[in-house]
Amino acid sequence: MEKLVLIRHGESQWNLENRFTGWTDVDLTDTGRQQARNAGQILKKNGYTFDQGFTSVLRRAIKTLDYVLDGADCLWIPIQKSWRLNERFYGALQGLNKAETAEKYGEEQVQKWRRDPHALPPAVTRDDPRFPGHDIRYKHLTDRELPLTENLSETMARVMPFWTERIVRAMRNQQKVIVSAHGNSLRALVQYIDNLSDEEVTKLEIPTGVPLVYELDDNLNRIRHYYLQ
Ligand SMILES: O=C(O)[C@@H](CO)OP(=O)(O)O
Numbered sequence: 001m002e003k004l005v006l007i008r009h010g011e012s013q014w015n016l017e018n019r020f021t022g023w024t025d026v027d028l029t030d031t032g033r034q035q036a037r038n039a040g041q042i043l044k045k046n047g048y049t050f051d052q053g054f055t056s057v058l059r060r061a062i063k064t065l066d067y068v069l070d071g072a073d074c075l076w077i078p079i080q081k082s083w084r085l086n087e088r089f090y091g092a093l094q095g096l097n098k099a100e101t102a103e104k105y106g107e108e109q110v111q112k113w114r115r116d117p118h119a120l121p122p123a124v125t126r127d128d129p130r131f132p133g134h135d136i137r138y139k140h141l142t143d144r145e146l147p148l149t150e151n152l153s154e155t156m157a158r159v160m161p162f163w164t165e166r167i168v169r170a171m172r173n174q175q176k177v178i179v180s181a182h183g184n185s186l187r188a189l190v191q192y193i194d195n196l197s198d199e200e201v202t203k204l205e206i207p208t209g210v211p212l213v214y215e216l217d218d219n220l221n222r223i224r225h226y227y228l229q
Contacts, residue, residue: 035209041069
């Protein structure tokens with residue numbers, strides 16, 4: 001049996017301010033840092049160790065992984081960072097307050113943008129400072145890979161190659177793996193691992209900073225999953 005640990009980053013500044021975040025590189029709050037430290041201690045208390053860590057290229061996930069691994073006494077392990085684990089790119093919604101946006105466009109529309117796997121939020125234009133083409137960390141991405149907006153199924157499409165080529169490969173090489181990522185990139189992964197319908201995934205909420213453990217059989221099919229609290 002393999003164990004895979006997924007963790008959504010601890011509370012970020014824009015989680016706290018209730019703003020659409022996406023690829024905006026906001027930091028953790030004090031609460032978020034504490035959540036990540038607690039997660040590391042819980043993992044250690046339950047005897048977890050790791051051989052390989054994966055994270056997005058966003059500081060809230062990178063720092064969360066760092067705090068978690070420090071707490072779990074595994075700070076030395078190799079880490080692979082990839083834009084493919086980034087949060088869903090929220091287009092022109094990035095930076096807006098979620099409650100104000102709901103007042104302006106209606107609760108139903110905003111809920112659709114947030115949770116309908118096929119709904120596309122309004123796009124940014126290429127001259128918008130939020131367009132990732134202006135950010136050096138994405139300079140190796142092709143034009144097609146640089147998003148103007150993204151729905152959950154597109155997020156899933158760019159997460160999956162990383163899952164198969166890196167994460168699954170590491171697990172097949174008997175490595176104990178931890179993945180630090182985001183509400184929607186993890187939602188996409190969980191939809192795949194748990195084979196959830198689009199309907200089921202709209203109801204899925206993953207809390208910040210709590211380790212989500214998957215027990216997988218030798219073919220990496222899910223046996224069960226649970227949160228370590
Ligand atoms: O703002 C975001 O990037 C995400 C995660 O915080 O929000 P939502 O829950 O709306 O997908």
